[in-house]
Amino acid sequence: MRKLFLFLLLPLAAQAGPPPSPGQVLYLKNCARCHGKNGRLGLSGAHDLTKSNLNTMGRTYMVTKGLGKMPSFEKQLTPEQIQAVVAYSLTLR
């Protein structure tokens, strides 16, 4: 009986809180120090990502190559990681 009870609880525990997406984890690690958790920090001239008109292609280029004070992430992130972090940046509103 006790075992059955634990078994029933497990799936509930696993669902507690939505797990952060890989893109979000990458964003918090690589981008938040300038752009802020919500994309609006604007440190050292970083643009407000919630107001950016750049689409996926433009953002991918930006993150890959960098521009001015925006660093290039070509060496730190794989193309898949860049894709994930860009997709996450597009969800910031």
Ligand code: HEC
């Ligand atoms: C060292 C600070 C810094 C970090 C870290 C940083 N950025 Fe930026 N970012 C900037 C600056 C500064 C600009 C403005 C560049 C310019 O236009 O001269 C910018 C611009 C951008 C833009 C273009 C916005 C627009 O519409 O003009 C995007 C998209 C962007 N960053 C995404 C990211 C993502 C995603 C990451 C993480 C992978 C990241 N940035 C990390 C400083 C940073």
